[in-house]
Amino acid sequence: MSGESWKEIPIGGVIEKAGNSKEYKTGSWRSNRPIHVPDKCIHCMICWIVCPDCAVKAKDGNFSHFDYDYCKGCGNCAARCPKDAIVMKTELEAQKEDEK
C-alpha cells in the first residue's frame, strides 16, 4: 500500500499545505468543453464569477483562458454569457478538432 506512514504526516488530521487540491485534477470529469470565442467576448467577467471551479482564468481584469485541468464542463459560463462568446462542445468533438 502506498502513502506515508503515521510517523510522517501531521497529527490531528491537519493539512498544512493550503490549496493543495490543485494537485488533484478534475478536468478529466468533463464531457462538455467550453470554447472561448474571442471575437465576441467583451471581457465582462461574468463567466469568471459564476465558475464553480475557478477554471476561468483572468489576466489584468480580462478573460485569459479556461483551465481545462480543472474545468468540469458544467456550462454555467456559457449559459450566462451575454454575448454568446462561450460555446459548449462535447469533449469528443473538441478533441477531434484539437487533432486537426
Add this chain to the structure above:
Amino acid sequence: MSAKRTPRALTGDDAVGEAMRQINPDVVPAYPITPQTEIMHHFAKYVANGEVDTELICVESEHSAMSAAVGASCAGARVMTATAANGLALMWEIVYIAASTRLPIVMNVVNRALSGPINIHCDHSDSMGCRDSGWIQIYSETAQEAYEHTMMAMRIAENHDVLLPVMVCQDGFITSHSVERVDVFEDEDIKKWVGEFVPKYTLLNTDNPHTVGPLDLYDYYFEHKRQQMDAMEKAKGVIKQVFSEFEKFSGKPFDFIESYRLDDADTAIVALSSSCGTIKDVVDDLREKGQKVGLLKIRVFRPFMPEMITTALKSCKGVAILDRSASFGGFGGPIFTEVRSAFHEWKEKPHIINYIYGLGGREFTIKHAHQVFNELEEVKKGNLGIKVRSLGSRE
C-alpha cells in the same frame, strides 16, 4: 523545599473552581449540570470580579460546550470546561473529535450516573463510557486530589509529545459537595508551575493557513488513529515526568496507581476515586487484626498501566475489582476486564472477581468493604463462585 500551602475548607467543586482560577485559562465554555454546577458558579464569580480574565462562554448545551472548546483550542487558546453524566453523553461525539484533533482541553468530570431513569448521584458510567474516546483519564479520591490533578492535567495535555485532552474525574456529591481540608498553593507559584501554553497549530495564523478536520477516508484515517495510540504511549512517560515535577513542587509523591499496604497482601481490592478512602480504613482495621489485606487505587485509568498494576498485586492470591459502572451483557465492568486481562501471561496469578457497586449513588461503606475482604477469603482459595457480583443492591 516544597511550595507554600494554605489549608482551606473546600468541597471538591470548590477545589476545582480554585484550580481553574489559579490557571486562569483563555476560554471556558460551559453548560450547567448537577453536580458540576458549583464549579461554574465559582468560576463565573471569578470572571465577574475580574479575578481571572478568562472568556467564559455560557453555551446553550454541552454539545456546544465541547464544540466551542474545540473551536477555541484550534485557535490556540488554553481551554477548560467541566461536565457530568448526561452532559458528557451529549458531548460524546465531540469528545472523540477533541481527542482526534489532538486538542489539549482539560475537562473536570464530576462523575454521575447516566440516565435512565434520571439520577443525579455518583457512579462512573459517564466517564467509563468514554474510556476509549482518546482522552487521558485521571480519577481523584479527594477534593485535594481533584485540585492537584487539574494542575497536572494542564501540563500533561499541553506537552507536545502528548497533545491529548484530559478528563479529571471526581465523585459526584461524595467528593464534589463534601467539605474537606484542601491545601491550596499560592497563585503565583501555580502560575509559574503550569506555565504558558504554546499551541502547535492555530487557526489564527492567517499568514500560514492550514485545514483542520478534513474528510479522512481509508487512505489515512488509520494512520491518524495510529498516531493517537502513539500519543497515549508517549503520555505514559510525560505523566511520569509531570508527577515527578509536581512532587518536587509540592513534596507529595504521585504515581499512576497508589499501592496501599500491598507489599505482602494476600487479598486486595482494586478501586477508583472516593471509595478508596473507605477501603483504606477497612484495610487498616483488618491489618490490625492480622489480616494481610491491601488496596490498589488506580489514579490514571487512561493510559492503562497493565504491568504496574499486576506487579503491585503480585503477592495477592485473591483480588476483588470494584467497578462503579455496569457493562450490560459484558463479562464484568471495565476495570475488571482490563485488570484481569493484564494478568493473562502470569503463571501464578491471583483469583479475580468483580463487584459492580454504588450505581446511582448507592452508598458504599466500611460494611461493604468488609464484606468484600470477607468473601475474598474464599476466593483466594480458588472457590470463585459468581465471578461478577453485585454489591449493595437489594437481592
Add this chain to the structure above:
Amino acid sequence: MNLKELSKQEERLESGHRLCPGCALPMIARQLLHSLHGEPVVVGCATGCLEVSTTIYPYTAWKTPWIHNAFENVAATMSGAETAYRVLQKRGKIPKDKKIKFLAIGGDGGTYDIGLQSLSGTLERGHNLVYVCMDNEAYQNTGIQRSSSTPFAAATNTSPVGKIKKGKEQFKKDLTAVIAGHHIPYVAQASPHNWVDLMKKAEKAFAVEGPAFINTISPCVPGWGYKSDQTQEMARLAVDTCFWPLFEIENDVWKLNYNPGDKKEPIINWCKHQARFRHLLKPENKELLDKFQAHVDERWEWVKKQCGK
C-alpha cells in the same frame, strides 16, 4: 462590484475540489471570499457537501484557515474560535491591530435542522461572526433526503412520490424569519445569480459588530434534477417566482432588495426544470401545484409587508 477589479483578487478557494459540475456551493463560497477583498478570515464548515468535497485528505481547496468539527455545531465551533481571538488579543498574544473575520458555513440540514440550536445560541451570545447558510433544500450530501427546508411537494428519497403521497407534505421552514427573531445587527437573503446583491450583503455582514446571518439559495444539480448549466438560472427563477425573495434586515429594519413586479413568474416556471417537481406537471396534481403557488404568494406578500411594501 466591479467584476474586472474583483478578478484581480487572489482566489482563496482553489480548483481541484470535488463538488459536482455546476454546483452552486463554490459559486457562493467564492463570492463570499471575494467580498472580503483579501482580509484575513477563518472559515468553518458544517459537515456537508462543501465540507467533504473541498477537504478530502490529504487535499484542501482552502487557502484560508479552515475548520470542520461536526454536522450540527459549526456555529458553536466558530463562537469558540472567535472568542479565542478576542481573549488572545486582549492578553497580547496577537497584535492588537490584527483584524480577523470569522465565517461559518452550513447547509440547510446543518442550519435549519440539526444545527439550529447551536446557531441560535451563538447569535444570542453576540459573537462577532458571519453565518452563511447555503440552502440546497435537502440533505443532498447523504443522498437527497428531505429537510425542514425542502419545499412543499418536492420529491426526495425520504419524501418520494408514491401512490398516496406526492412529495413533501409540509411547507418550507422560514428560517430567515426565525433568525430575524434574534434581533441581530444584520440578516439577509441572497442568491448567487445576483452576485452584486450577494456580495454587497456579505460586505455589510462582515462589517457589522456582532453576529450576521445570510441565507443563500443554492441550487443542486443532482438533488433538484436539472441540467448542470442551469444552476444560475435555477437561482434566478427562485427569485423571480418570489419563492426566494431578496431582502435584508439591518438593525430590525426590513428592506426588499429586489421586486420583479409585473415580471413575477409563476412557480411552475421554476418547477418545470426540476425532476423533484416533475409530478406537479401532471394534471391530476394541479391541486398541489395550486397549493404551492398560493403559499408562495402568501409568503411573498408577508415579506413585502415586513419591508413596508
